[in-house]
Amino acid sequence: MQWSAQKLALYSLLVALLVVGRLSFQFLPNVQPNTALLIIMAIVLGIRAGALFALMSMFLTNLVLGMGSYFFMQLFMYTLICIMSGLLGKVRGRWPKTVFILAAIFSVISGYLYGFGFAVQNWVVTNMFWAYWVAGWSFDTVHALSNIFFFLILYKPITHLLERYSPLMANHKRT
Secondary structure, rough: OOOOOOHHHHHHHHHHHHHHHHHHHOOOOOOOOOOHHHHHHHHHHHHHHHHHHHHHHHHHHHHHOOOOOOOHHHHHHHHHHHHHHOOOOOOOOOHHHHHHHHHHHHHHHHHHHHHHHHHHHHHHHHOOOOHHHHHHHHHHHHHHHHHHHHHHHHHHHHHHHHHHHHOOOOOOOOO
């Protein structure tokens, strides 16, 4: 895979946007634009790009916020979210409004899906799935509401920018 200067610059800026977005809202539990941004990026740029952005942004922000065993579950859940979003992106050209509505609904669902992944991780460690999952519903709800809020605000401008600049990148292939 060959990286052009434009692609490297665009990807670096997108990772920086994710890092700044997550760190800017760190004082509010589970409120951050990252999930919505990753959904949008995976829809427009594809699964591989979304997963790469998830890996880089989680690694860099966890260096500041603290790295723990949850890092691998973060990567797994965000990669799963990027896969599902990337699949929506594959039909976006034919049904753009339908994909927008489905992606908005998925942004809400992904807040609960993300929390479910951590309940599974806790179940493996402590054998207390239900207690952990039910206790986390309030945080998952805040995450889901922040996802839809940021998705509705950022979808159009971020999609426009990605569509405008991604064709400039040499060898850009949507996967």
